[in-house]
Amino acid sequence: MDDIAIIGSGPAGYTAGIYAGRASLSPVLFEGLESGGQLMLTTDVENYPGFVDGIMGPELMQVFKGQAERFGTQIKTETIDSIEKLDNGFKLTSSKGEYLFKSVIIASGASARWLGVEGEGYQFWVYSWQAVLWVC
């Protein structure tokens, strides 16, 4: 049985990976369908400390991922379908198999609720600046 599973590969999941890895817990992180999470859908992230000129969302997530991997986080491209509580831990099931862990961090985030209107969010690239509606 491994020490710790992390479900989700957004900022919260990778942050958990960095901390658990630094604590020598050999975390296993399940990415889910949206590798990198919601920030993969955006361009400039300007409110994240440490980046004076801002950073592109996908680039920021690549940095998060690299930092988590540096401390030993093992990343699996799988979606967890169910979690079962056992006496001594948890059983996680994906389409690729079953895994046993002593503890689980759920960092499954959210999905933006799109309005479905023209020029919305990540469609930035095909519309002009003036036509874009930001999601946050």
Ligand SMILES: Cc1cc2nc3c(=O)[nH]c(=O)nc-3n(C[C@H](O)[C@H](O)[C@H](O)COP(=O)(O)OP(=O)(O)OC[C@H]3O[C@@H](n4cnc5c(N)ncnc54)[C@H](O)[C@@H]3O)c2cc1C
């Ligand atoms: C277009 C856009 C622009 C944004 N711009 C900014 C910005 O500039 N600044 C800012 O501060 N915030 C911004 N946000 C908000 C920011 O992206 C979120 O607050 C942040 O991503 C939340 O991080 P998280 O780790 O909690 O979850 P998320 O980023 O939502 O990641 C969730 C993760 O969980 C995984 N997951 C879900 N279910 C499962 C499962 N069953 N098994 C395995 N994995 C699973 C998904 O694959 C995903 O990797 C923006 C959001 C969007 C959509």
